[in-house]
Amino acid sequence: MIYRFALLIIAAAVLISGCAKASTEPLAPAGHEAVVVAGAQDIVPDPAKKVYLTFDDGPNSYFTKLILDILKQSGVKATFVVIGSNIEKNPEVFKRILDEGHSVVNHTFCHDYKKLYESPEAFLSDLDRCDKIITAFGGKAVKIYRAPGGSSRLNQDFYEFICSSGYKTLDWNVSSADSDPKGIGKEQLVSNVKNGVINMEKMEKAPIILMHDGTEIYLGLENPGEAVENYIRSRESDVAALPEIIDFLKSRGYTFAGVDEHTPPAW
Numbered sequence: 001m002i003y004r005f006a007l008l009i010i011a012a013a014v015l016i017s018g019c020a021k022a023s024t025e026p027l028a029p030a031g032h033e034a035v036v037v038a039g040a041q042d043i044v045p046d047p048a049k050k051v052y053l054t055f056d057d058g059p060n061s062y063f064t065k066l067i068l069d070i071l072k073q074s075g076v077k078a079t080f081v082v083i084g085s086n087i088e089k090n091p092e093v094f095k096r097i098l099d100e101g102h103s104v105v106n107h108t109f110c111h112d113y114k115k116l117y118e119s120p121e122a123f124l125s126d127l128d129r130c131d132k133i134i135t136a137f138g139g140k141a142v143k144i145y146r147a148p149g150g151s152s153r154l155n156q157d158f159y160e161f162i163c164s165s166g167y168k169t170l171d172w173n174v175s176s177a178d179s180d181p182k183g184i185g186k187e188q189l190v191s192n193v194k195n196g197v198i199n200m201e202k203m204e205k206a207p208i209i210l211m212h213d214g215t216e217i218y219l220g221l222e223n224p225g226e227a228v229e230n231y232i233r234s235r236e237s238d239v240a241a242l243p244e245i246i247d248f249l250k251s252r253g254y255t256f257a258g259v260d261e262h263t264p265p266a267w
């Protein structure tokens with residue numbers, strides 16, 4: 001179970017060069033008075049300029065809480081793309097997600113590619129099972145889902161069958177590449193997100209950022225193996241990178257929105 005998640009490869013970030021970092025330093029041209037450039041905390045968010053932070057595969061008993069703490073301290077809303085079986089394992093964490101006003105998106109009950117992609121009926125039945133868990137544990141019925149691995153895994157039959165059942169697909173257009181099986185460091189993760197966001201600005205699209213709070217894993221193993229170690233390192237990087245990512249988005253005037261039926265398609 002752990003290895004399957006640890007070995008997931010989702011789309012790599014589209015990297016572009018020349019990332020422009022918003023300056024918070026006062027500019028003092030020679031012979032002129034200093035011009036103070038506003039810091040992220042001074043920028044007034046533009047309600048029309050929305051960004052969607054999305055965290056996949058939880059809720060889990062450790063990293064999800066750390067992410068919730070950062071979101072709370074920063075005063076921003078995000079979206080948790082939840083697995084039904086993880087809600088059953090961590091109902092109190094799921095309740096905290098709801099209580100703190102974040103959005104929830106259905107990410108299937110089992111997240112098991114072999115079962116899900118067996119047939120459109122199998123996929124839909126698993127989505128419905130997650131939807132029931134979400135409502136049973138206090139959430140609203142969610143007719144928005146993200147396919148494990150992304151919608152590129154769904155062929156036309158799957159896609160049409162799921163759509164005709166009333167579900168709307170949520171993809172992403174900015175990947176942190178935090179599901180790299182080799183693991184990812186904080187700096188690379190931040191850089192991937194910044195570059196992806198700038199790329200979406202050029203395309204005039206609302207960034208939908210893919211990160212992972214991650215599935216439930218046991219952190220106490222003495223020798224967890226390389227795959228699990230890499231998985232944990234990536235989750236630590238997600239947590240370490242998040243404050244910088246939030247500051248970057250604030251400095252560019254974004255409003256942090258939760259995914260809902262009005263969220264534009266990623267592509």
Ligand SMILES: [Zn+2]
Nearest residue numbers: 056057148149
């Ligand atoms: Zn997933």
